[in-house]
Amino acid sequence: MADPDLKQAITAIARDTKAASRVLLAASTAQKDRVLMRVVDALAGSEGEQVLAANARDVAASQAAGLSAALIDRLRLDRGRLDGVADGLRQIVALPDPVGGVERLRTLPSGLRAGQMRVPLGVIAMIYESRPNVTADAAALCLKSGNACILRGGKEALHSNQAFATIFERALIAESLPSACVSLLPTTDREATLVLIGLEGLVDLVIPRGGEALIRFVTQNARVPVIQHYKGVCHLYVDADADLAMAERIVRNAKVQRPSACNSLETLLVDASCAQHFLPSVARVLDADRVELRGDTRARSICPEMKAATAEDWDTEYLDLILSVAVVDGLDAALAHIAAHGSYHTEAIVTRNYASAQRFLREVDASLVLVNASTRFNDGGELGLGAEIGISTTKLHAYGPMGLEELTTRKWIAYGDGEIRS
Amino acid sequence: MADPDLKQAITAIARDTKAASRVLLAASTAQKDRVLMRVVDALAGSEGEQVLAANARDVAASQAAGLSAALIDRLRLDRGRLDGVADGLRQIVALPDPVGGVERLRTLPSGLRAGQMRVPLGVIAMIYESRPNVTADAAALCLKSGNACILRGGKEALHSNQAFATIFERALIAESLPSACVSLLPTTDREATLVLIGLEGLVDLVIPRGGEALIRFVTQNARVPVIQHYKGVCHLYVDADADLAMAERIVRNAKVQRPSACNSLETLLVDASCAQHFLPSVARVLDADRVELRGDTRARSICPEMKAATAEDWDTEYLDLILSVAVVDGLDAALAHIAAHGSYHTEAIVTRNYASAQRFLREVDASLVLVNASTRFNDGGELGLGAEIGISTTKLHAYGPMGLEELTTRKWIAYGDGEIRS
Numbered sequence: 001m002a003d004p005d006l007k008q009a010i011t012a013i014a015r016d017t018k019a020a021s022r023v024l025l026a027a028s029t030a031q032k033d034r035v036l037m038r039v040v041d042a043l044a045g046s047e048g049e050q051v052l053a054a055n056a057r058d059v060a061a062s063q064a065a066g067l068s069a070a071l072i073d074r075l076r077l078d079r080g081r082l083d084g085v086a087d088g089l090r091q092i093v094a095l096p097d098p099v100g101g102v103e104r105l106r107t108l109p110s111g112l113r114a115g116q117m118r119v120p121l122g123v124i125a126m127i128y129e130s131r132p133n134v135t136a137d138a139a140a141l142c143l144k145s146g147n148a149c150i151l152r153g154g155k156e157a158l159h160s161n162q163a164f165a166t167i168f169e170r171a172l173i174a175e176s177l178p179s180a181c182v183s184l185l186p187t188t189d190r191e192a193t194l195v196l197i198g199l200e201g202l203v204d205l206v207i208p209r210g211g212e213a214l215i216r217f218v219t220q221n222a223r224v225p226v227i228q229h230y231k232g233v234c235h236l237y238v239d240a241d242a243d244l245a246m247a248e249r250i251v252r253n254a255k256v257q258r259p260s261a262c263n264s265l266e267t268l269l270v271d272a273s274c275a276q277h278f279l280p281s282v283a284r285v286l287d288a289d290r291v292e293l294r295g296d297t298r299a300r301s302i303c304p305e306m307k308a309a310t311a312e313d314w315d316t317e318y319l320d321l322i323l324s325v326a327v328v329d330g331l332d333a334a335l336a337h338i339a340a341h342g343s344y345h346t347e348a349i350v351t352r353n354y355a356s357a358q359r360f361l362r363e364v365d366a367s368l369v370l371v372n373a374s375t376r377f378n379d380g381g382e383l384g385l386g387a388e389i390g391i392s393t394t395k396l397h398a399y400g401p402m403g404l405e406e407l408t409t410r411k412w413i414a415y416g417d418g419e420i421r422s
Numbered sequence: 423m424a425d426p427d428l429k430q431a432i433t434a435i436a437r438d439t440k441a442a443s444r445v446l447l448a449a450s451t452a453q454k455d456r457v458l459m460r461v462v463d464a465l466a467g468s469e470g471e472q473v474l475a476a477n478a479r480d481v482a483a484s485q486a487a488g489l490s491a492a493l494i495d496r497l498r499l500d501r502g503r504l505d506g507v508a509d510g511l512r513q514i515v516a517l518p519d520p521v522g523g524v525e526r527l528r529t530l531p532s533g534l535r536a537g538q539m540r541v542p543l544g545v546i547a548m549i550y551e552s553r554p555n556v557t558a559d560a561a562a563l564c565l566k567s568g569n570a571c572i573l574r575g576g577k578e579a580l581h582s583n584q585a586f587a588t589i590f591e592r593a594l595i596a597e598s599l600p601s602a603c604v605s606l607l608p609t610t611d612r613e614a615t616l617v618l619i620g621l622e623g624l625v626d627l628v629i630p631r632g633g634e635a636l637i638r639f640v641t642q643n644a645r646v647p648v649i650q651h652y653k654g655v656c657h658l659y660v661d662a663d664a665d666l667a668m669a670e671r672i673v674r675n676a677k678v679q680r681p682s683a684c685n686s687l688e689t690l691l692v693d694a695s696c697a698q699h700f701l702p703s704v705a706r707v708l709d710a711d712r713v714e715l716r717g718d719t720r721a722r723s724i725c726p727e728m729k730a731a732t733a734e735d736w737d738t739e740y741l742d743l744i745l746s747v748a749v750v751d752g753l754d755a756a757l758a759h760i761a762a763h764g765s766y767h768t769e770a771i772v773t774r775n776y777a778s779a780q781r782f783l784r785e786v787d788a789s790l791v792l793v794n795a796s797t798r799f800n801d802g803g804e805l806g807l808g809a810e811i812g813i814s815t816t817k818l819h820a821y822g823p824m825g826l827e828e829l830t831t832r833k834w835i836a837y838g839d840g841e842i843r844s
Contacts, residue, residue: 022761025785100784108806112795121817122787200641204817219622225647225818246840253842339444361835362522363447365544373534373838382843383834384530395543395626395831396647397819409817412805413783416795418668420675421804 003191010195013183014123014150014202020178021122021148029097031175036093036140038171043086043136047167052077054163055132062156074130075157085136088387092140095386098405099146102413112419116410120146122204124407125196126389127152127218129210132160139168139182141389145407148181150196150203155188197222207402209390227398229390231317232262232345234375237269237334237360239351244278246372247350251282251323253374254348256289260319262391263346263368263378267314267324269334272298275327279303291321298327314341331356335363342366344393346378367393367400425613432617435605436545436572436624442600443544443570451519453597458515458562460593465508465558469589474499476581477554484578496552497579507558510809514562517808520827521568524835534841538832542568544626546829547618548811549574549640551632554582561590561604563811567829570603572618572625577610619644629824631812649820651812653739654684654767656797659691659756659782661773666700668794669772673704673745675796676770678711682741684813685768685790685800689736689746691756694720697749701725713743720749736763753778757785764788766815768800789815789822 024032042048055077062072098118105115124147126138135153142149153161165184172179185192197206197218206226208218219226236254238247254265270278279302283293293299294313295306306325313324314337328334338347348370349360357371368378378401380388385403392398398406446454464470477499484494520540527537546569548560557575564571575583587606594601607614619628619640628648630640641648658676660669676687692700701724705715715721716735717728728747735746736759750756760769770792771782779793790800800823802810807825814820820828 022785022787025787026781106806108804110799110804112792112799112804114790114799114805116822117783119787220645223642225816227818243840249840249842257843357837359448361539363444365444365447365541366833368536368834368836370534370836371838373836373841374843376843377532377534377536377836377838377841378834382530382532382534383536384528394647396649399831400538400834409821411788412790412800412822414790414792414795414799415779416793418665418671419795419799420671421679421796421798 006191007195010185010192011199011202013180013185014196014199016178016180017123017148017150017183018202020180021120023178024143024146024148024181025120027146027177029099031177032097032144032146033093035143035168035171035175035177036089038174039136039140039167040086040089042167042171043082048082051082051160051163051167052079054159057159058132058157067156071130071156075132075160077132077160081133085133088137089140092144092387095144095404097144098408103410110419110421112414112416114412114414117413118405118408119411121407121409123148123150123202125150125152125203125206127193127197127206127208127210127214128154129214130154130157132157132164134209135161135164135184137387138389139164141387141404141407143181145404147407148183150183150185152185152188152193152196158188193218194221197224200224207389225397226394227392227402228394230345230393231343232264233266233315233317233341233343234263234346234348235267235269235338235342236265236348236350236375237328237331237338238271238274238278239331239349239353239356240271240273241352242274242350243352244274244281247278248282248285250348250350250372250374252285252289254376255286255291255323256321257376259321261376262317263375264319265323265375266316266318267326267341269326269328269337270299271334272327272329275299276302279325286323289321291323294322294324296326299325302327317343331359335360338364344395345391346370346375348373348375367391428613429617432607432614433621433624435602435607436618436621438600438602439545439570439572439605440624442602443542445600446565446568446570446603447542449568449599451521453599454519454566454568455515457565457590457593457597457599458511460596461558461562461589462508462511464589464593465504470504473504473582473585473589474501476585479581480554480579489578493552493578497554497582499554499582503555507555510559511562514566514809517566517826519566520830525832532841532843534836534838536834536836539835540827540830541833543829543831545570545572545624547572547574547625547628549615549619549628549630549632549636550576551636552576552579554579554586556631557583557586557606559809560811561586563809563826563829565603567826569829570605572605572607574607574610574615574618580610615640616643619646622646629811647819648816649814649824650816652767652815653765654686655688655737655739655763655765656685656768656770657689657691657760657764658687658770658772658797659750659753659760660693660696660700661753661771661775661778662693662695663774664696664772665774666696666703669700670704670707672770672772672794672796674707674711676798677708677713677745678743679796679798681743683798684739685797686741687745687797688738688740689748689763691748691750691759692721693756694749694751697721697724701747708745711743713745716744716746718748721747724749739765753781757782760786766817767813768792768797770795770797789813
């Protein structure tokens with residue numbers, strides 16, 4: 001059980017945020033955009049300097065605590081990164097506001113005219129790790145979509161996050177909106193997070209972003225809905241009658257272009273009928289990019305220079321220049337491998353066969369299923385959503401990149417003229 | 423902790439159901455419809471008699487156990503009710519299959535053509551109480567939308583439910599589909615339910631239907647997404663310049679037509695400027711229908727014959743011929759009352775004022791918000807969805823009546839021609 005004072009403090013923040021979310025329901029697009037443009041302007045001026053000063057304190061403390069260079073790099077802000085944050089906010093300003101749009105409005109047999117109106121979810125809790133720029137991105141996406149948010153960032157970024165939150169607070173007040181539209185938890189401890197994700201009725205959605213351990217912790221303990229962004233163990237299946245030159249280009253792009261991204265390729269599945277021809281060639285190409293290949297027995301019988309894959313490899317998101325390779329007997333075997341080891345993220349086939357393409361599109365359960373294209377396209381920008389808050393591998397509510405529209409829901413509205421039910 | 427044997431048994435059922443759900447992904451609409459028509463035919467013949475015989479055992483056991491007459495009435499099936507179940511299945515057959523529909527397909531700057539395809543959620547667990555017909559309705563809605571389901575009905579209906587499940591099993595096998603597409607838990611005990619709603623990765627969604635205690639139990643203990651169908655504390659606000667004759671007709675319909683329904687009216691809010699005129703008149707009309715009125719101080723100062731409402735009344739779903747009545751000072755006070763006491767279900771305003779109507783539609787957070795019509799229209803049939811599995815008061819994924827489409831999700835699909843990301 002959480003300490004009662006802590007519970008009371010977190011609940012009070014959530015109550016204020018919930019009340020703020022009701023005010024946001026009535027805010028105009030122009031008003032929300034003006035808040036964001038005030039933040040952009042603030043970042044360019046002395047308030048931006050305050051963010052950098054706060055960040056320098058966080059970086060110094062993390063260095064003193066002996067954190068890894070990679071973690072400190074994720075934490076660090078400089079003028080260039082701050083400009084990047086401001087550019088991101090400008091892009092969000094430029095996106096259409098989904099709130100208030102009405103779909104499927106029609107006249108029903110009763111005479112009632114009913115449709116579905118896009119409305120904000122209410123209060124979104126974001127639980128994330130070290131990058132302080134997530135504070136600004138998440139606050140902006142939530143605000144533009146009409147949601148109030150409660151942010152709980154990483155403990156090593158607390159001063160940076162507070163500096164960002166202060167800028168949003170001032171911008172909100174200047175536009176006559178409650179500062180609690182963007183609330184930052186004053187503490188990052190686990191108990192506070194536990195209280196937050198248990199506040200049924202005050203928090204409408206929790207989005208954890210970070211490592212698998214964080215996401216599991218939130219999923220296991222939340223009492224409110226959670227949208228997960230788990231790992232991406234993405235596959236590409238090279239079908240019997242694939243265009244092998246195309247397959248080679250796609251494999252290389254999917255693996256090498258940005259190996260640290262969740263939509264990068266981790267496992268290559270090759271149909272037995274073309275493996276003899278395809279594998280030596282693709283192995284040469286990937287070797288030139290210093291990709292380590294880990295093959296199953298059949299792949300290694302064709303390319304003996306490959307390391308042997310272990311059972312664990314098939315479920316591993318390497319996020320590195322490593323690729324596991326298996327030879328499979330046709331589409332059914334590929335579908336079975338993906339069903340057993342896929343992560344509901346991104347799956348692709350290369351084929352010239354119409355029926356294989358159609359079956360793959362229909363039968364693979366993943367947030368993006370591609371024919372003849374790189375897995376790297378699973379991204380809000382590439383799929384036309386503009387900015388995204390992450391890629392959902394949860395099937396409920398949103399599956400795939402989450403842009404502004406995915407941060408809203410649809411309520412029914414009805415225009416009547418005295419209709420009663422008979 | 424659940425007993426390991428029970429955990430293993432429930433997990434094995436869920437694994438079989440998950441495997442069956444993958445087969446259903448590839449099932450055609452015709453194949454699914456044929457299964458349902460086989461069930462319709464079976465219900466009309468000797469298998470229907472077996473359902474009635476099983477039900478007679480359940481009813482006898484419940485009578486022996488001294489269950490209430492109301493509960494036994496909900497449990498009881500007869501030829502007429504069985505025909506009603508068959509009619510419901512025929513309606514589901516007649517509905518369009520949402521699976522495979524593609525929305526928003528467009529060509530992106532990369533050249534990739536991408537859109538969103540409707541796909542089943544996978545495995546849906548339904549946890550419900552006494553009515554055995556829910557077994558057939560839920561199984562049919564899940565099957566038509568391409569989902570496998572795991573059903574856990576009420577313990578007093580176990581034989582009836584098993585008889586229904588056997589009919590589905592035979593119909594599935596006759597159409598070359600796995601019988602595990604419709605799985606019934608062999609036990610209704612609490613431990614089994616706890617195991618079921620904890621199976622992350624095997625169960626994609628849990629839908630509890632029944633009393634508030636059941637829904638809270640599932641929400642508190644689930645480790646997989648839950649869509650709730652909580653109570654409906656529905657309001658009607660009579661605005662300053664309402665058409666009072668229309669308001670009277672709507673109040674009467676919303677309260678009296680079917681008081682036991684969740685979309686019936688529970689609280690009437692009347693603007694102070696028309697209360698003096700409206701309340702005595704509506705009180706007379708409702709008195710003729712034997713509706714008990716419970717008013718706040720201001721309402722009782724106009725209609726002294728009303729009982730006094732207690733604080734509890736404002737949060738009570740009566741499901742009976744009782745109505746709480748409050749006089750409020752204008753739209754803002756009505757919105758505040760609804761925000762404080764509403765249940766995200768159904769809310770209505772009666773007004774001739776354009777701005778009041780627009781503000782009410784935008785600012786009230788409920789699954790259906792109506793202007794100048796009865797709350798009783800919150801129903802899948804009335805809103806044009808056909809059959810429904812219930813009314814969601816959860817904002818995530820589905821908000822309002824859940825028909826076939828709400829039992830699906832959208833994955834992204836992309837048709838490429840060798841595109842790689844630059």
